[in-house]
Structure formats: structure tokens, C-alpha cells
């Protein structure tokens with residue numbers, strides 16, 4: 001009786017772990033028939049181990065569970081590699097086959113040593129045959145690794161070539177040195193997110209629940225990633241955020257090999273898209289600048305769609321909130337070349353409007369760093385004085401203009417405390433904007449007409465002028481009431497993708 005209870009006690013957690021693993025595999029789009037076969041194999045192996053009696057005669061009792069166990073083990077290894085490393089290609093399959101042959105050979109060899117006469121010879125022959133096959137398959141596997149790696153390098157080299165050609169291509173804008181502060185929005189690729197993560201903070205995408213939903217909800221949209229170049233007559237060339245890097249978008253396997261396994265297990269395969277033209281270095285060249293001239297990058301936070309471009313700016317000083325750095329970067333690869341050039345603001349310049357602490361970075365009021373934790377533990381916004389007003393770089397505090405209506409549109413934050421601080425930051429931003437009609441917000445992911453129409457044209461030459469600033473504010477007031485509510489026609493809705501496509505889009509109604 002106790003023995004049976006003990007076995008059931010073992011069985012329950014085994015099935016729970018197995019079921020969770022199958023759910024993860026399903027989320028990673030492993031086909032259902034394959035999952036059913038694999039699940040039966042796992043169940044057979046576990047039941048066979050605990051109750052060998054179910055497999056009939058004593059002779060088969062031990063063998064059947066052992067075979068099932070080996071197959072289930074190999075299947076688990078293969079699926080794990082496939083979903084964590086996205087390796088379903090030749091080297092892994094060959095390596096798995098080689099391991100199977102070698103295990104078989106070892107078993108046959110051991111059996112042969114215990115047996116006698118004709119059976120011994122048969123077993124030894126089998127051991128040699130399967131051992132040989134294993135070695136051949138292993139050698140083929142090693143050779144194919146080299147081939148696959150060569151292909152990967154070729155793709156990267158082609159990308160580098162395209163990028164260099166794009167940097168050199170004619171048509172670059174002439175730089176104008178007339179003493180004006182200039183700001184250029186730089187569209188550095190797109191990121192694929194679930195609609196709910198982006199807009200669903202008030203529809204159940206909160207805290208842990210929101211995080212779990214990102215794993216199963218496939219309602220996805222592509223949103224732009226913006227960095228901003230500042231050409232400052234006194235302070236040189238500066239950047240706010242740095243966008244996505246080439247490897248992130250084009251060498252997913254290589255890139256995420258630098259990453260922790262858990263996050264690879266749970267994130268989507270293609271988070272980013274970047275055309276050669278959207279590479280930060282190419283965009284800068286188009287505007288008449290050289291990436292090597294950038295002296296300082298103000299990083300609103302460490303998330304990867306903001307830090308990726310640091311790979312192309314090894315000379316730059318990177319200014320970011322210490323709390324974000326100490327909390328840890330998700331993808332350290334982006335920081336590899338700049339981790340000795342970090343600078344942490346002390347936020348000791350006193351209060352700034354609704355913000356109790358701030359950092360007047362250059363000491364002349366031209367650029368102020370404002371702590372806005374919430375989206376990440378050390379998120380900050382950047383306020384820059386122009387000749388015609390000010391711009392407020394929002395980072396991810398609020399993704400888009402409609403997000404300023406914090407009671408109607410909200411992005412996901414992780415954990416209740418973060419949501420509270422996020423809202424606190426948003427309220428401070430609202431009162432900063434309300435107090436100064438010559439301040440305009442610039443977003444990192446705005447996918448509305450504000451960015452694609454208004455901001456793009458106001459900053460086409462870097463200097464919006466007083467009229468440009470007024471126009472942006474007028475548009476803002478046509479979207480939002482003074483009480484920060486959306487006017488009709490500006491509430492986001494998800495439009496599902498047409499059949500065959502995998503990305504939906506956002507409509508404002």
C-alpha cells in the first residue's frame with residue numbers, strides 16, 4: 001500500500017513537469033502530432049520504470065522501458081536544443097544519431113562480455129557495427145557544423161557589405177553648422193510585440209498575468225524603434241538611445257547564444273527587424289554624420305531595443321541610471337564594447353518642475369536627465385532645450401502619444417510596484433507638459449500619425465522652429481483633452497492579420 005502511494009507520489013510531479021514542458025513546446029509551435037507521440041513516449045517510459053509489470057513477460061519487462069527511456073531522453077534533448085537554440089539543422093540531428101549508435105554499441109559490448117559462445121560473437125559484431133556507424137555519423141556531424149557555421153558567417157559578411165555600401169552610397173545630407181541645436185529621429189528597425197503587451201495594460205495585461213499572456217497570445221504587431229541624434233553646437237554629437245543592432249535582427253542564433261537559456265526558452269524567435277538602410281551607422285551617414293563622432297549616448301534604460309546600437313559606438317560614453325545597470329542587462333552582448341565607458345548620473349541637481357530629483361548633465365540647463373523608474377528600475381527621460389522650445393525624450397515611460405491618456409491606454413509593466421511607479425512617472429510627465437506649452441514629447445515606439453507625419457516633418461531638418469513646436473502641440477491637443485483623455489477617433493484597436501500573415505495592425509477609432 002505504502003509502495004503504491006510512494007509511486008503515485010512520484011508519478012504526480014513527473015506528470016506535472018512533463019505537462020509544463022509540453023505546454024512550453026506547444027507555445028514554441030512544435031506540431032501537435034509530434035507532441036502527442038513524444039508525450040506517449042515520455043508517459044510510457046515513466047510508467048515502465050515504476051510498473052514494469054505492465055509490459056508483460058519478464059524478458060521484455062526490463063527492455064521495453066529501457067528502449068522507451070533512451071528514445072524519450074534523445075527526444076527531450078533534441079526538442080530542447082530545437083526550442084532553446086533553434087537548432088533543428090543537420091549537425092544536431094547527426095550528433096543525436098551518433099550518440100544513439102554509441103550507446104547501443106556500448107550496451108551490445110557489455111552484453112557480449114556477459115554472454116558466451118555464439119551469442120558473445122553476435123553481440124561483439126553488433127557492437128562494432130553500431131560503434132562504427134556512430135563514429136561516422138559523429139564525424140559527419142562535426143564536418144556539418146563547420147559548413148553551417150560558414151553559411152552563418154557568409155550571411156553576416158553579406159550584411160556587413162550591404163551596410164558598408166549603404167554608408168558610402170551617395171545622397172548623404174550635408175551637415176549645417178549654423179549654431180542651432182538639431183534633433184533627428186532615427187528609425188532603427190522594428191520590434192515585434194504582442195498587442196496586449198503594448199496597449200493592453202488595462203485589459204488584464206498586468207503583473208504576472210500579463211507576462212504569462214505574452215507567452216500564449218499570438219496577436220502580434222510590429223512597432224518602430226526610434227533613437228534620436230542631437231547635434232549640439234556646444235556639446236557635440238549626442239544620442240538618446242541607440243536602437244537595434246544588426247546581429248539582433250539577422251543572427252538570432254548567434255546573438256541569443258550570449259543570453260540566458262530561460263529567456264531563450266520563453267521569447268519569440270524573431271523579435272527584431274532591421275533593413276541595411278535602418279542600421280544606426282547608415283542612418284547617421286545619410287544625415288551627414290559619422291558614428292565615430294558620437295561622444296555620449298544617453299540610455300533611457302538598458303532594454304535591448306535601446307542598447308543594441310552601442311555595438312557600433314565603442315568610443316562613446318554611455319550615461320544611464322545606476323539602478324538599471326545594477327539590476328542587470330538582459331542581453332549583455334550589446335554592452336560588451338562599452339562596459340568600461342559607463343557613467344552614472346548622481347541626480348543631485350535638485351528638483352526640476354514636478355520631478356523631486358534631476359541631473360543637469362552639462363551644468364548649463366541644456367540637457368536634463370529625469371528619473372522615471374517603472375518600466376525598468378532605473379528608467380530615465382531626457383529633456384533637451386532647443387532654440388524654439390524643449391523636447392522630452394520619453395524612452396519607454398510611455399510608448400506612444402495615446403499612452404499619455406494613462407487611464408485609457410496602458411502598456412504592460414511587470415509587477416504591481418512597477419505599475420505604481422510607472423504611473424507616478426507618467427503623471428509627472430503630464431504635469432511637465434501641461435506647465436510648458438513649448439515642450440514636445442518624442443517617443444521611442446510611437447506607431448501613430450504623430451510620429452510618422454508630424455514629428456517626421458517638423459524634424460526633417462532637425463530644427464522644428466517655433467511654428468513646428470506649436471504644430472506638434474496642436475496635434476497633441478487634437479488627440480488628448482486637457483484632462484489627458486483620448487478624443488474620439490484616437491483609441492487603439494487590434495486588427496487581426498489576414499489569413500496567411502502573422503502580424504496584425506493597430507487602428508485608431
Ligand SMILES: [Zn+2]
Pocket residue numbers: 301303375396
Ligand atoms: Zn523597454
